[in-house]
Amino acid sequence: MNIYVLLKRTFDTEEKISISNGKIEDEGAEYIINPYDEYAVEEAINLKDAHGGEVTVVTVGDEEAEKQLRTALAMGADKSVLINTEDDLEEGDQYTTVRILEAYFKENEPDIILAGNVAIDEASGQVGPRLAERLDIPFVTTITDISIDGETVNIERDVEGDVEKVETTLPLLVTCQQGLNEPRYPSLPGIMKAKKKPLEEIEIDDLDLEEDDVEAKTKTLEIFLPPEKQAGKIIEGEPDEQVKELVSLLKNESKVL
Amino acid sequence: MSKNILVIAEAKEGELRNVSFEAIALGKTLSEGGEVVATICGEGDLNSMAEELINYGADRAVTVANAELKTYTPEGFTQAYKAVIDQESPDGIVMGHTSIGKDVTPKLASQLETGLISDVTEVEEGDDGFVFTRPIYSGKAFEKKVVTEGVTFVTIRPNNIAALEKDDSRSGDVSSLDVDVQNIRTIIKEVIRKTSEGVDLSEAKVIVAGGRAVKGPEGFEPLQELADELGGAVGASRAACDAGYCDYSLQIGQTGKVVTPDLYIACGISGAIQHLAGMSNSKVIVAINKDPESNIFSIADYGLVGDIFEIVPKLTEEIRNMKVNA
Ligand SMILES: Cc1cc2nc3c(=O)[nH]c(=O)nc-3n(C[C@H](O)[C@H](O)[C@H](O)COP(=O)(O)OP(=O)(O)OC[C@H]3O[C@@H](n4cnc5c(N)ncnc54)[C@H](O)[C@@H]3O)c2cc1C
Ligand SMILES: Cc1cc2nc3c(=O)[nH]c(=O)nc-3n(C[C@H](O)[C@H](O)[C@H](O)COP(=O)(O)OP(=O)(O)OC[C@H]3O[C@@H](n4cnc5c(N)ncnc54)[C@H](O)[C@@H]3O)c2cc1C
Numbered sequence: 168m169n170i171y172v173l174l175k176r177t178f179d180t181e182e183k184i185s186i187s188n189g190k191i192e193d194e195g196a197e198y199i200i201n202p203y204d205e206y207a208v209e210e211a212i213n214l215k216d217a218h219g220g221e222v223t224v225v226t227v228g229d230e231e232a233e234k235q236l237r238t239a240l241a242m243g244a245d246k247s248v249l250i251n252t253e254d255d256l257e258e259g260d261q262y263t264t265v266r267i268l269e270a271y272f273k274e275n276e277p278d279i280i281l282a283g284n285v286a287i288d289e290a291s292g293q294v295g296p297r298l299a300e301r302l303d304i305p306f307v308t309t310i311t312d313i314s315i316d317g318e319t320v321n322i323e324r325d326v327e328g329d330v331e332k333v334e335t336t337l338p339l340l341v342t343c344q345q346g347l348n349e350p351r352y353p354s355l356p357g358i359m360k361a362k363k364k365p366l367e368e369i370e371i372d373d374l375d376l377e378e379d380d381v382e383a384k385t386k387t388l389e390i391f392l393p394p395e396k397q398a399g400k401i402i403e404g405e406p407d408e409q410v411k412e413l414v415s416l417l418k419n420e421s422k423v424l
Numbered sequence: 425m426s427k428n429i430l431v432i433a434e435a436k437e438g439e440l441r442n443v444s445f446e447a448i449a450l451g452k453t454l455s456e457g458g459e460v461v462a463t464i465c466g467e468g469d470l471n472s473m474a475e476e477l478i479n480y481g482a483d484r485a486v487t488v489a490n491a492e493l494k495t496y497t498p499e500g501f502t503q504a505y506k507a508v509i510d511q512e513s514p515d516g517i518v519m520g521h522t523s524i525g526k527d528v529t530p531k532l533a534s535q536l537e538t539g540l541i542s543d544v545t546e547v548e549e550g551d552d553g554f555v556f557t558r559p560i561y562s563g564k565a566f567e568k569k570v571v572t573e574g575v576t577f578v579t580i581r582p583n584n585i586a587a588l589e590k591d592d593s594r595s596g597d598v599s600s601l602d603v604d605v606q607n608i609r610t611i612i613k614e615v616i617r618k619t620s621e622g623v624d625l626s627e628a629k630v631i632v633a634g635g636r637a638v639k640g641p642e643g644f645e646p647l648q649e650l651a652d653e654l655g656g657a658v659g660a661s662r663a664a665c666d667a668g669y670c671d672y673s674l675q676i677g678q679t680g681k682v683v684t685p686d687l688y689i690a691c692g693i694s695g696a697i698q699h700l701a702g703m704s705n706s707k708v709i710v711a712i713n714k715d716p717e718s719n720i721f722s723i724a725d726y727g728l729v730g731d732i733f734e735i736v737p738k739l740t741e742e743i744r745n746m747k748v749n750a
Contacts, residue, residue, distance in 0.1 A: 180562035181697045191565065261530075262539055287678065287701075288561055291542040293530035296498070300534035305609035306498060308527050321613075327523045327626075327681060328673025330616040335609055345662075345679040346672075382573070384539025388555060389568040399709075399724040401716075409728045410738045413710065414746055416726060421708045423630075423687045424654075424743070 168220030168315075169275070170211045173268065173282040173294065174239055176232040177201040180287050186390060200235045203283030205350040206343035210313065211281050212243040213348065218315060220278070221245045225271065227264050229253040233366060240361035241353030248367045255371040260383040261293040267381060268294070269301040270374035277302075279320075280340040284309050292342075299340040307333050309344035426458030430514035432505055433464045433477055434524055440464070440473050442627045443520030445480040445587035447580055452481055452588065453547060454516045454554060454576065459483045461512055465504040467494040471598060478596040481588040485598045486512070492605035495615070499608045501528050506535060507603040516576035521682075522626070525579045538574040545584040545684075545705065562678060562701035582626040583684040584705070618673040623657040625674070630656025630687045633676055633703070636663035637692020637713075637732055644670055646733070647691055650740045653747075659683065659703075661693045677702035691732040695720030712736065 179197035236247040282295040299306035312323035429451040433444035462482035474485035488504040533540035546557040660674040688706035711724035
């Protein structure tokens with residue numbers, strides 16, 4: 168089976184965020200594999216173990232993403248591809264990213280593409296369904312279980328807490344939700360092996376794309392932090408007093424009661 | 425210049441979702457005096473829902489009824505909405521950022537070759553058209569986005585943009601559109617409903633949420649009583665769901681529901697970033713936690729250091745007394 172994973176390198180949002188020159192400050196910031204894409208890598212490896220084939224991890228980004236791609240290889244993916252846009256494109260949005268991925272996949276024959284449900288930085292959740300549409304294959308989002316039997320695929324998905332059982336067919340795109348699996352940590356031998364695994368780098372020119380094809384449809388004007396919240400009021404005292412004061416504040420100060 | 429806006433409305437268990445009315449309100453703003461058309465698809469008679477959409481401010485409504493649209497599938501609903509879009513050629517499209525909205529709008533936008541600004545919480549007028557604000561980085565930052573080319577297509581986060589007052593005297597044209605729904609490639613075999621009846625969490629005005637500290641299903645009972653007293657709903661952290669204290673349908677956060685109530689009371693929740701991503705936009709946040717160093721206090725407006733089992737019942741009592749005295 169030709170198994171592909173879409174992987175995004177993201178800012179670790181557990182870390183403190185600051186802004187300089189209108190951009191999220193990335194000096195000294197921690198970058199990680201988008202957590203939902205870790206579920207995708209893990210599931211891809213499980214599918215390979217069950218059905219054979221090869222796992223290829225694909226990222227649209229710049230050289231910095233090599234670290235996250237190596238980690239995916241160390242987890243057990245076979246190959247990785249970095250579509251490096253650094254020299255060719257200044258601006259982009261979800262439309263751009265998907266046109267690039269579309270051009271890449273038109274030259275390959277995926278049986279299944281696993282993506283994350285959402286990237287924790289920009290968090291639009293658009294990339295998976297958008298790409299499936301361009302490739303004219305079915306998609307199922309927020310999956311928590313998958314089993315493949317020949318061409319038939321049975322999936323459980325999380326719909327606001329309800330469980331939906333879906334049947335569909337390959338080729339297919341899915342987006343992974345928490346609960347699908349427990350991603351493994353790369354093992355030491357895994358890390359050693361990953362160094363020798365292929366990390367292919369391609370550019371826009373290598374794909375059948377003109378710059379006009381990928382022009383973004385939206386633009387970010389400004390990034391800002393929420394207004395500094397006044398330090399909350401800690402209500403002291405015995406439980407009875409605490410509760411009285413809270414109710415009075417909710418009623419008279421914030422007027423929500 | 426006035427514009428024509430299409431609002432894609434959504435129903436759950438036969439009831440229109442509040443976020444659809446909020447979408448109409450945004451549609452009105454974006455239309456600048458143009459026409460707001462609402463569409464609803466499903467099975468059977470959709471006329472009363474169409475009328476309700478008009479009561480909430482739509483000028484017209486278009487229904488698409490088809491047995492294949494009984495439950496949501498990406499292909500079925502995309503075909504229905506695409507037919508409406510082809511008929512109406514809107515300048516803008518607005519839908520709720522709900523599980524259906526998140527699923528169908530990227531597919532539609534991809535088909536239409538347009539941009540899509542997802543999970544919008546605010547809109548303002550800028551020099552070159554409307555500017556949309558959306559939370560990013562798990563709610564730790566915000567961005568302002570504009571559409572640079574093509575249709576203005578946005579989804580809105582529930583409970584952030586106020587719906588218009590319902591006006592039962594409003595009337596407008598309701599038309600139906602026949603769509604030949606075909607080639608559905610994902611077949612829903614079964615839906616296991618976990619969602620409890622009652623208030624929809626994403627639309628609740630008050631939420632009382634419990635974390636790992638509730639210690640068991642019984643631990644949610646005092647929280648439920650408080651929620652009932654406040655006319656709100658109960659929510660939970662991932663840890664509480666994982667431990668089996670409550671159902672995943674109550675989960676709030678990045679992988680659960682994203683909520684923006686007027687009042688959020690976090691009971692024994694530590695305040696992990698994935699939880700905050702789902703509730704940090706709440707208007708007023710109260711935290712009850714026995715650990716004064718707990719991260720939840722960093723975003724709380726009011727913090728009570730103490731034991732939830734002691735404080736929550738007293739709080740319910742105090743609110744009950746307040747109401748009696750009022
Ligand atoms: C040339 C270029 C310039 C850009 N410039 C900017 C910029 O200035 N500011 C800015 O904020 N964004 C920029 N972007 C990024 C773009 O706006 C989106 O962030 C990106 O397309 C993903 O959107 P998202 O974060 O909403 O992902 P979501 O749709 O939430 O991601 C869902 C899933 O899609 C997959 N996925 C998402 N992104 C990628 C990727 N890049 N590679 C592989 N798989 C992926 C992952 O599986 C992920 O879990 C640029 C993109 C390009 C191509
Ligand atoms: C990819 C990913 C996605 C995730 N998505 C979500 C999500 O959507 N939603 C979510 O909630 N989490 C999510 N998580 C999990 C998240 O990281 C935390 O593990 C979780 O939120 C912790 O839940 P908690 O605060 O209830 O538990 P804990 O962190 O264990 O906190 C319990 C708190 O209760 C306090 N306490 C204990 N006893 C009492 C008492 N008697 N009275 C008062 N206080 C008491 C303690 O001081 C502590 O602060 C996600 C994690 C990952 C990796």
